[in-house]
Amino acid sequence: MKLILTADVPNLGAPGDIVEVKDGYGRNLLLPRKLAVVATRGAEKQVAAIRRAQKAREIRDLGHAKEVAGQLEGLAVTVTAKAAGDSGRLFGSVTAADVVAAIRSAGGPTLDRRVVELPAQIKTVGKHPVAVRLHPDVTSTLDIEVVAS
Template identity: 45%
Template structure:
């Protein structure tokens, strides 16, 4: 029996995988527990549409992150801190110090 996994199942597959299992395992365990649904034509079409929408959303997020990275590219900040002669600083730089040094606003 072909099924579509709705959750990750150990030694069987990951979410949205279409796998073949024995009918009893699907009917008695996977489907009642909500781990899977039957892989009929309608459910396969829904799965394909969901995967297409997910890919579109991921591409949109990736493009937005790329645009934000371009805004920050070339941004140089000088932060005064105690340092050893080797160049390592003592302590750490936090977000408050970064905000104090960045005078002009950059819309992120």
């Protein structure tokens, strides 16, 4: 199935890319979530407009991404989890939205939860590294401290 991506899809492509995917992946994941549209002649003409806008945005965003990465450098982020057992295991897990809220409350910039990449489910108290993908060329690593309330 030939699709045009409308959003950034990890391990597949960026907005405006024309990709060939299996029918089920396109029908069941990409199209319902509006991450892609079916590639038609009219849609392919729109790809040029999407790419032009993306190029203009990338140049402007690269400097801004480096600036935001600089703000994240020395930030001490603490995420307060609801509850934990005696061994330090959480009753639930820390989500990307929790990390973004903690960054904002620690005096950091306002981020989208989709730029935060958790290594796996964070289900224990302690320090955990978290990657923040601000731009395709700029990724910042942040250590968060998870504590139980």
